[in-house]
Structures are given as structure tokens and as C-alpha cells.
Amino acid sequence: MSGDQLENREVNFDPFESKDGELGKAERIVLEIGADIKEGKIQEGYRLPSERDLAARFGVSRMTARSALQTLLNEELIVSYAGRGYFVAGIPDREASTRDRIQEYHGEIIDDETILSDELQVSGSFYEYMKRLGREPRDEFLEQPALVPASEEVTEHLQLSSKELVLKRYRLQLADNIPYRLIESYYPSELFQEILTKPIDHKPLFKWLQDRHGITAKQVKEVLIARPANSYESDRLGISLCAPVVDLERTVRTDTGRIIEWARITASAKLYAFRYEYDIRLKQSMREY
Amino acid sequence: MSGDQLENREVNFDPFESKDGELGKAERIVLEIGADIKEGKIQEGYRLPSERDLAARFGVSRMTARSALQTLLNEELIVSYAGRGYFVAGIPDREASTRDRIQEYHGEIIDDETILSDELQVSGSFYEYMKRLGREPRDEFLEQPALVPASEEVTEHLQLSSKELVLKRYRLQLADNIPYRLIESYYPSELFQEILTKPIDHKPLFKWLQDRHGITAKQVKEVLIARPANSYESDRLGISLCAPVVDLERTVRTDTGRIIEWARITASAKLYAFRYEYDIRLKQSMREY
């Protein structure tokens, strides 16, 4: 497939080149180095020539070489460290990522099909799952969990009758000190406020809900969008400014349809794949066609 | 919520500023203009001062002002047109996007809850759905549909016994001439090869399969990742180089478990939201806890 894609790419670079007559100097550098990385000529971790070296080799100014390197940074083909250099970082990871890297499925982090089938059954334990993978998970609370007045957005999503107090938690989740995601979550206060005084530690919240109140979390609705990180998120998640993040809004209902959580998760996109399975239910009109 | 987020942002800009002592000149411009846009002081479509103007106003060189504008471009807060200028383009769109913009759900494009519940039942008709929205959909075939030898990747995903011929379609899908997504899809040749000689036009493929062969598409598995666009994709989808795209790999099975499609969709992230609903199935051990 990567072979096929390369063919397509080349097919379409020709008209592109002829359309613009000539490529810019920076663009030529991007294509050359980019191709070397994609073809594996330069391997992951390998250090690239310095900006000044590249400028000399390609006969351009340092700013032009730098601009090419910035493009490769944006494409996440390389990474840079001030005072050290540029390093190949990516394509091998990304190729494998669709199946093999850390993945989220139904709110759980998984890393392969076997675990997937297990994890399908669980909900709400970033902590426990990372533990199982041998990683060291950690919650960093960016605000003290507290009862706060529901904003309009929260009122709507939790379907509250009026602006009530809700339990808000806002935290950064990490594993092995790598930031995975920001989570801002809201819960109806009457069910959850006691966890403010009696911490439940790392027991999954919905497990606690089941045990304490006999209420079962059941239906989940998730909406995902991908967008570039803003400066706050790039700072918190340790990614570059325009690196993609995935915003996941999740609404959780009980088996009786009562909404018990609304959360917005902002995840570092490169650490995540999201898997979903569902059945096609053809419309009656289509069956009859 | 946007109020809350702003508070967080400010809380975290202080340590950031003190940590680095002072911000760079470009960064100061980014923060100032970025804040103006986010707060709505400059409205969507509004034209920003030119690079030379900004440079003069902030007392910096044109390249510094330009670098700040590039950052804002990366954050998708502004757009630029050569020979015309920079224009505010974003936050209002993005705020509304989670619920209101064009969305994909189960392979269908939807735009609100009502249509969502309808579209849940259908599969495989970007064309028909766009029609229903009053948009003009179009398929641009980037390769002639053909029987091709299955690559290793395709062999694996279609679970073929050996490297056989498969039907490949590779196309760009647009609506109102706006590029939405690249689709590369593979099908077992024995079921689908006749569409090469007898085009089915815009009849949904799985509807045709049901009518022609009495075979019902049923189970779908989707894996989503978000990543920056490469140069080929940014060219085809009309987006900037590091703008996010969503890679969606989809496997479709019949009601008997036979795989009848494997596809990789590369979608312009800013045009899509993805919705999924599912039920939590607690593990036995957790129920017993």
C-alpha cells in the first residue's frame, strides 16, 4: 500500500511541478529529505546535518534550509532539540501505528487485538489499563475537583433543568510521564459529590457508582474532531503548536437513559488510534428496493 | 466552557512567561492577535493588516511579523491568499463545529440529530447524502477502477488466501467542489468485478451487492487516527501542509463474517466530526465486584 501511495504521489508531483514551472529551493529540500526518510534511507533517530551544513550543501541561505526543516517538523517526519540538532522521528512509528501503537477503544487504551477484546468490556480506567501495560499512569489535577455552577454548555449536555451545581474535574493524564490527554469532565452533583470528601482513588468511577448507588453506566455517545493544538494545549501535552489533537466529547447514560457524565477529552493525536465497531442497519426502504 | 478554558489558559501563561523571562517578539504578536480573534474583537472574514503594516506597528522586521502570522495560520485562526492578505477564519466555525457542522457518522455525512437518526440506517452513499443536503457531490477518480494484484496490506485486511486480484478504486470525493476526502478502497474481485463493465453509477455499492448477489453488508470496524497532511494530501484536499487529516480504515463484513471491503479514507479534518454510540458491557468480574 505504501508502494501504491508513493506511485500516486509521484504521478501527481509531475503536474504539480509543471504547473508551477519550478519548485522553490526550500520545497526541493523538503522533497529530497522527505523522500529519504519515507524510503528508509535515513533511519529513525538518525541525526540530520545541521541547518548551516544543509544550507551549504544545497547552496541556499540558512533561513531557507531552516524553512525546509520547519516543513518537515510540521509533517512530523523529524523532531528538533535546541543545541543538539534535527533527528528523524516518525514514519516507521506512523506506519505501524494504525494497528500496533497505543490505542483507545471505548474509552480504554489498548495495544493489540487480544487486549482489545478484553477491554471492550470495561469503561473508565485509563489508570488501570496503563498499569496493566506496565506503564506508570498519573493524574495531574489542573483544578481542584469541586462543585461549580454549570455553564450553559454543561447544562445542555447534562440535560439539567436549570443551572445547578455540578461536579467538575479537570486533569491531565500521563503515563510514564508522557502527557496523553486533558480531560474536563462534569457529573450531576447529587450522585457524585461525596467523592469530594471520600476519595475513591483509582477505582473506576462507574464501578464506584455501581457499588455505591446501584446505578449502571450503559449508553455512550462520542463525537470526535481533529484540529491543531493551541498554545495552551501544546504546552500541556508537550507537542508542537500545530500538531494535531483529537477532541472527544463523551456523554454517558445509565441503562435508564439518565446522563451521568459529560466530558471533553483533548488527546495528543499521535498517541491515539480510535477503534469502533458497529452493525449496518439498512433502512426499510433500502431492504425493499 | 470557553470561559473556563480561557481562565486556564491565563493561569498557565503566567508561569510560562516567568519561566522564559520574556516572550519573543513574534510570540507576543501571536498572543495579541490570537486573543483578539478568540475574543471576537476581530470577526470572521475581517482582513488583518498586511505583513509590512504589522511589522511597522509592532516595531519588528517583516520576517518576524510573517513568522507570527504563520503560527496563526498553523493554528487555523487565519487564512491567507497571495496578493490579497490575511483574513480571520476560524474560531466561530470551530466553536459551532462539534454539534453543527457537517459530520460523518457510520460512513454517512450528517448535519444534525434528526438526520443522524435517519442516516444511522444507511451505508456507503456520500453521494446520496450530499444530494439530500442540497449539495453537489462529485467523485473524481484518481485512478481508473481496475483489478490489481493485492498488496500484502490488502491481502491481510481482506483476509485473502494468497495474493489475488482485487478491485481497487481510488478517488477524491467533493461536494460543491470542496474536496472532502480521498478514498482508496479494495473489494474481492469475484463479487465486484462486473461493476467495471456495468457501471452502477451512484447506486450505493452495498445496495447493489444486496440486489445483485443477495449479500448483506453488516459488520463494520473503523480505526481512526489524526495526523498532519503530507504534501500530496494538502495539494489534493486544498489544505495547508500541516493541517490535520483523519485517516479512517474501514473493514466491512457481511452478516456471515465475510470481508467485502477494506478502505482507507483520508479526510480533511476540519470538515468532519465523527459520532459513535455504543453500550458499555461491564466485565463479569466487575459486575461481581
Add this chain to the structure above:
DNA sequence: GAGTGGTCTAGACCACTAT
């Protein structure tokens, strides 16, 4: 023709890394 973004140049200083 005046103004615009896109590209490029040949320098410069800084903070940081490695040795």
C-alpha cells in the same frame, strides 16, 4: 501601478548542548 503574500539572502545575537 500600487499593494500583497511567497520566497530568499547574508548577515547577527542568544541560550543551550556536548566535549
Add this chain to the structure above:
DNA sequence: TAGTGGTCTAGACCACTCC
């Protein structure tokens, strides 16, 4: 101390848009 990326400067030419 030498080399690195990060930032910035003050110019320049080009293709394009708008009038």
C-alpha cells in the same frame, strides 16, 4: 569552547490581486 537550533534584521525579487 565550538557547534547547535531559535530568533531576528533589513533588505530583495517574484507572481498575483485589485483598481
